[in-house]
Amino acid sequence: MVNAASKLHNDDMIANEDEMALLEALCGGLPLAPRPYKILGARLGMGENDVLQSLESLIARGIIRRFGVVVQHRRLGYTANAMVVWDIADELVNDIGKRMGKFDFVTLCYQRPRRLPDWPYNLFCMVHGAQRETVLAQVRELADDLGISDVPNEILFSSRQFKQRGARYGNGHK
Amino acid sequence: MxxxxxxxxxxxxxxxxxxxxxxxxxxxxxxxxxxxxxxxxxxxxxxxxxxxxxNGALSRFGPLINAERMGGGLTLAALAVDEENFDRVAELVNAHEEIAHNYEREHGYNMWFVIATETPEQVAQTIKKIELETGLVVLNVPKLEEFFIGLRFDL
Missing domain, CATH: 1.10.10 (Arc Repressor Mutant, subunit A)
Incomplete structure (x- = not known):
């Protein structure tokens, strides 16, 4: 099953050429000056109002998920970073996934394909914390509350981060 | 801490x-x-x-984009790498500009990275290149369903 938004094969769901150009101009960050949208517009040959309207539309349509600061969580003390993977029966994964995503310490929750025999897990969630013990206790709480304590799972803590960049976007736009 | x-x-x-x-x-x-x-x-x-x-508290200031809506490709991938080869393989993988981030994790599959490409087809091409360069088989687990994305950190 796919989510409701991606089911709509609607043009509104995809950014158009002008919007792509705007998003690319924003890849390097919002200008740090009192009228950032005016500056951005000037770079693209757009008026400030057009930039504001485009951004509002992109946010309303969910193409921009969030607009603001993006933290380097490891540098801010979130050093216990666990990817928890579960082998949930196919008929239950949708329900369990939805409920798992509601826990306030779960930061991401996705269904992904199993790759048998090497990889039996179909549900992934992330739990970020300052201490490993806290994260482990939260994972136990999650499993108990959802009644999946006996379901095969593994907790993959990250030990090193090699690379982090914002994704680049676009249909061949550079 | x-x-x-x-x-x-x-x-x-x-x-x-x-x-x-x-x-x-x-x-x-x-x-x-x-x-x-x-x-x-x-x-x-x-x-x-x-x-x-x-000072590195923030990595970026701007939009967090739903990459699929940009017409691009996106997947999570992993490799099981011998400890002694780990740094060399990490260099090979990270050299691809399509790699958005890469974490070492404590597991047999010890290298986990996100591949973000301009077109959906380029995901498979990038995986193929990485497999040829490293001699390892990539575990490719793209998102099937998103239940929650709320990645935010309170201080």
């Missing part, structure tokens, strides 16, 4: 990080509008965001 960066932040910095991981105003004077909520001046807010970017 405070990190050096975390210790350097005062309450204003923490308020900025807590308040602005989303919902940054879209208006003519957005810093002014956001600063009012935070009891700062427009100029102070701009200077503080600049310094938070400079």
């Amino acid at each position: 405070n990190t050096a960066v975390e210790q350097s932040l005062d309450q204003h910095d923490k308020d900025i990080i807590n308040a602005l991981q989303g919902g940054f105003p879209i208006c003519e004077r957005p810093y002014l509008a956001a600063a009012k909520e935070l009891n700062l001046t427009e100029d102070e807010l701009i200077k503080r965001i600049e310094s938070l970017l400079g």
